[in-house]
Amino acid sequence: MKLVTVATCQLRQWALDFKGNYERILASIAIAKSKGATLRVGPELEIPGYGCLDHFLEGDVVLHSWEILAQILKSEEAQGIVCDIGMPIVHKNANYNCRVIIYNGKIVLIRPKMWMANDGNYRELRHFTPWDKHRTTEEHSLPDIISNVTGQHYVPFGDAVVTTRDTCIGVELCEELFTPNSPHIGMGLDGVEIFTNSSASHHELRKLNRRVELIKEATMKLGGVYLYANQQGCDGDRLYYDGACMIAMNGQILARGTQFSLNDVEVVTATVDLEAVRAHRKSSSRSHQAAQSPPYERLRIDMRLDGGLGIRVGEDETSEKGMTYHTPEEEIALGPACWLWDYLRRSRTQGYFLPLSGGIDSCATAAIVHSMCRLVAKAASEGNKQVIDDARRMTGEPDDSSYLPTDPREFANRIFHTCYMGTENSSAETRKRAKDLAEAIGAYHVDLNMDTAVSAVKGIFSFITGRTPQFKVHGGSNAENLALQNIQARLRMVVGYMFAQLLPWARGKTGGLLVLGSANVDESLRGYLTKYDCSSADVNPIGGISKTDLKRFIAYAEVEFDMPILRSFLDAVPSAELIPIENDSVQSDEVEMGMTYDELSVFGRLRKVDKCGPFSMYENLVQKWGTFLSPTEIAEKVKFFWFMHAINRHKMTTLTPSVHMESYSPDDNRFDLRPFLYPSRFEHQFAKIDGLAAQLPDRAAKGDKAKVD
Known part of the structure; x- marks a missing residue:
């Protein structure tokens, strides 16, 4: 047996937090060594943080990254262990996203990223240059701050592998795993036995399995040990990086980190048998391909990962773990x-x-x-010092306080404030539901009526124009009806921000509150929200989640959180409550939108994920819905969606920043880059849809309208 203990990690790095990032990197190396590891890999761009965006174009970020790397090279923690560390580096006046392999105060290799993530949430080509000289290295001139530590003036820069006296290590960076011809294929055929992958892979509902299956497939076909590291947490933008670092060997997951936690540093180790890798690679076809594979330059480290003993003494986490996945409801929670x-x-x-x-x-x-309060309480009960310190600071407790946020409801009462802002159009039922929910959670709740404020604004308009607008049910026009609804919604934003700024003061505390928005992804896609109403906030935790998934989450939370009050929200008809209601009718969101939330989810996925325009969306839905809707009915639905999406697209430019969760998010600021002034009648496209609808047979079973999903 040739046993080696290896370590990967997930770190809660923060863009431009060089001091904090440095401390977390050192902590991870120390933990890895304490578990007997001789190789440690960390997340992508871990020194400056992955989410620096256009700051990567600043020379300061590169300079400070070198300064931090110099401190790591000098540190006691980084001695006696091979470390794979991420930072940006300028080579021949071009920016590269790099891994720096170090050992005992020396730089062994700088490996630049070759394939860039440049779609969806990522714009890496805006900040970095891909390394196109595969299997080639050049000399890189080190800055004096590094030379003074290492005694080196030049180091290899490029696509090479690192050998120790007992194995060979190759580097793969994040997106490179997802490409059809991944670097690990060529490296594995050239004898690389251990692959490191440093990632900043964000969380998205129902996504983790793709990452896992790619890693398992790579090591199943090639054989080898795969160390996957990932960023964790919010590093300053809309993405949540979900950790889930893992170690795989020969198609099996040996060890894995948590997918969701409040830990700043999490290190996973496994003791692997290199002989098992070699045995896995004994097939004739693999050997034949390997003999034909062009070689990589090998850069040598004069050490053995097994310490020369063939056996590593440390915490053994090598039993196959398998992979369990959270349900979408758990992921939302x-x-x-x-x-x-x-x-x-x-x-x-x-x-x-x-x-x-x-x-x-x-x-x-x-x-x-x-x-969130439950997670904080759990972490505090387990003695998580960082969580406890943060909770004490935000609740105004002194540093020497003995306060522990171990009761979710008690902690919520300190940091979570809710407000029901009713008008004459609000119902007693919604007022009571809001109050009961706040009480169940423990939030500090305020209940108020806004009729005076609404009347004041209407009075100003009437005083200036001499005209008094009326709701439609009272004989007013569509313009009057819409304006009277919107002023209620917009005033809620103004009042909400005032309460957020002053409620702590009113309670005898200091500081302010962040305002939460609550517009879901489907309403944003349809534009069914008032621009600059209370959907305009500081952050929005559900802005990337569909209404369908939110309903499932509430049903899950009712049981998981033991909150029976949530059932009343599921049973209620969704309503904005902005117009006078007569004869016990209800202002229904789905009726006003002209489409159901389930239909919106289908439209959203086709538009974004399947990249459909109006006509190809229609063609798709004729196949999907044709057994219960006629071609003409489907045509009308598709045209109405595109018209409403087009005339409301401008609202997407002002969406509250929300955590990215859904693959069809319409977030215009990062994820969904499209015009916001459309030819909303789509005359050519709609005419083509109508022409096809007139030719197609009607396959719908009348009277048997199946549910759209």
């Missing part, structure tokens, strides 16, 4: 909650403020905050 905690503690504010309407969206937002 955990992912946005962890992101909210990072945002709250790193913004150094004193809590959150949520306009609580009595509807399912603000209910889901409140439930996610409750989940």
Whole structure:
């Protein structure tokens, strides 16, 4: 046997937090060594943080990264262990996203990233140059700050592998795993036995399995040990990095980190048998391909990962773990909650403020905050010092306090503030639901009527124009009806921000609160929200989640969190409650939108994920819905969606920043880059749809309208 203990990690790095990032890197190396590891790999761009965006174009970020690397090279922690560390490096005046392999105070190799993530949430080609000289290295001139530590003036820069006296190590960076011709294929055929992958892979609902299956497949076909490291938490933007670092060998997951936690540093180790890798590679076809494989340059480290003993003494985590996955409902409960905690503690504010309407969206937002409080309480009960220190600071407790946030409801009462802002159009039922939910969670709740404020604004308009607008049910026009609804919604934003700024003061505390929004991804896609109403906030934990998934989450939370009050939100008809209701009718969201939330989810996925325009969306839906809707009915639905999406697209430019969760998010600021002034009638496209609809046979079974999903 040739046993080697290797370590990978997930770190809660923060863009431009060089001091904090340095401390977390050193902590991870120390933990790895304490477990007997002789190789440690960390997340992508771990020194400056992955999410620096255009700051990567600043020379300061590169300079400070070198300064931190110099401190790591000098540190006692980094001695006696091979470390794979990430930072940006300028080579021949071009920016590269790099891994720096170090050992005992020396740089062995600088490996630049070759394939860039440049779609969806990522714009790496804006900041970095891909290394196109495969299997080639050049000399890189080191800055004096490094030369003074290492005694080196030049080091290899490029696509090479590192050999020790007992094995060979190759580097793969994040996106490179997802490409069809991944670097690990060529490296594995050339005898690389251990692969390191440093990632900043964000969380998205139902996504983790793709990452896992790629790693398992790579090591199943090639053989080898694969160390996958990942960023964790909110590093300053809309993404939540979900950790889940792992170690795989020969197609099996040996060890894995948590997918959602509040830990700043998490290190996973496994003791692997290199002879098992070699045995796995004995097939004739693999050997034939390996003999034909072009070689990589090998850079030598004069050491053995097994310490020369053939056996490593350390914590053995090598039993096959398999892989369990959270349900989407659990992912909603955990992912946005962890992101909210990072945002709250790193913004150094004193809590959150949520306009609580009595509807399912603000209910889901409140439930996610409750989940955050539960995670904090659990971490505090387990003695997580960072969580305890952050909780004490935001609650105004002194440093020497003995306060522990171990009761979720008690902690919520300190940091979570809710407010029901009713008008004459609000119902007693929604007011009561909001109050009961706040009480169940433990939030500090305020209940108020806004009729005086609404009347004041209407009075100003009437005084200036001499005209008094009326709701449609009272004989008013569509313009009057819409304006009277919108002023109620917009005033809620103004009042909400005032309460967020002053509620702590009113309670005898200091500081302010962050305002939470609660518009879901489907309403944003349809534009069914008032621009600059209470959907405009500081952050929005549900802005990337569909209404369908939110309903499932509420049903899950009712049981998991033991909160029976949540059932009343599921049973209620979604309503904005902005117009006078007569004859016991209800202002239904789905009726006003002209489409169901389930239909919106289908439209959203086709538009974004399947990259459909109006005509190809119609063609797709004729196949999907043709057994219960006629071609003409489907055509009308598709045209109406595209028209409403087009005339409301401008609202996407002002969406509240939300944690990215859904693959069809319409977030215009990062994820969904499209025009916001459309030819909303789509005359050519709609005419083509109508022409096809007239030719197609009607396959629908009348009277048997199946549910759209």
